[in-house]
Amino acid sequence: MSSFSSQVQAVAVGWQIYMLTHSASALGWVGLAQFAPMFCLTLLAGHAADHFDRRLITATCQALESCGALVMAIGSFGGWLTPGMIYAMVALFGTARAFEMPSQQTFLPALVPPALFARAAALSSSLFQVASIMGPSLGGLLYGVGAALCYSVCTAGFGLAAVATLFMRLDFPARVRRPMTLETVLGGLHFIRRNPEMMGAISLDLFAVLLGGATAMLPLYADAILHAGPTGLGVLRMAPALGALLVAVIFARWPLKRRAGEAMFAAVTVFGVATIVFGLSRSLVLSVAALAVLGGADVISVVVRGALVQLRTPDEMRGRVSAVNMLFIGSSNQLGEFESGMLASLIGPVEAVVLGGIGTIAVTLLWIRLFPSLWRLDRLDDIRPAE
Secondary structure, eight states, X not given: OHHHHHHHHHHHHHHHHHHHHOOHHHHHHHHHHHHHXXXXXXXXXXXXXXXXXXXXXXXXXXXXHHHHHHHHHHHHHHTOOOHHHHHHHHHHHHHHHHHHHHHHTTTGGGTSOGGGHHHHHHHHHHHHHHHHHHHHHXXXXXXXXXXXXXXXXXXXHHHHXXXXXXXXXXXXXXXXXXXXXXXHHTHHHHHHHTOHHHHHHHHHHHHHHHHTOGGGGHHHIIIIISOOHHHHHHHHHHHHHHHHHHHHHHHHHSOOOSOHHHHHXXXXXXXXXXXXXXXXXXXXXXXXXXXXXXXXXXXXXXXXXXXXXXXXXXXXXXXXXXXXXXHHHHIIIIXXXXXXHHHHHHHOHHHHHHHHHHHHHHHXXXXXXXXXXXXXXXXXXXXXXXX
């Protein structure tokens, strides 16, 4: 429900801000408004996740998101929601997500043993992709009625997620609380630096999505290039999730057993190629197909990175390591949206997307040389916590 609501909200915010401003750079500022609080607060949030009730932190953040969506619904209905107010509310959501995600990312190892983690991660990803399919498609349809209706649905979805989270039963090992010091707050960063495979996987995702941030341009493509309107935007938003769902279901049934590192690098290369195809496309069908391939390739990277982060990290460190992981992901998504929006305003949206895809491929080739141990990574079920 939380992911579903986030996807509905992303469609509404993207289309609403573009209709108010007709500016590619405005789409970039939305990404920066989400990234700034995540960048400032995520490491503190990781410390909180390792020292306080992770379930309560997650539910509180979801409740805050519900309240924020309610304000946006009322503002849209009353006609007083300005671009500045939208940026402020997006920053509020970024703050809530900064604390929610590090805590929520620790749930899966508390539910399944390591031997089942790869399949469970694929299943979890498939459920997320179902929400990512339903959310954009419904968001595009609801926006035809009005932005207020989109935000009202988000209000209910975030609220239900908060209630459901409170009723989850999670089996966490006992943890020792330590005072907040610079050493404990930065513990996740130090741990990742000592593990080259983990560092390589996280940083590869950072630069690949940062450079290949085609999704930031979807409102502009839907309006000015593909002439598809808000319904078309919903279809474009849905396309990566369709591809991701297909690959996630395949992985849940037939998990990745060998040559995980090679598979990850190949997937990121495909991600870059699909980004280039989308950038050059003038057909809605081809654009949807390219985005579906892009989403499917991303799942492979998510499964490998998730196994490294969650299985190689001791439980008492998982919150802080997950926080660093989410900081990198947030950087690649939100900062990537800002980079794409600014670059598109300078050289044009098509050129920005194509250049990003080329950059993704170049980074992949460079990372193979910089992180050979990640390239040689074989079986995910052999990963054990590091000392």
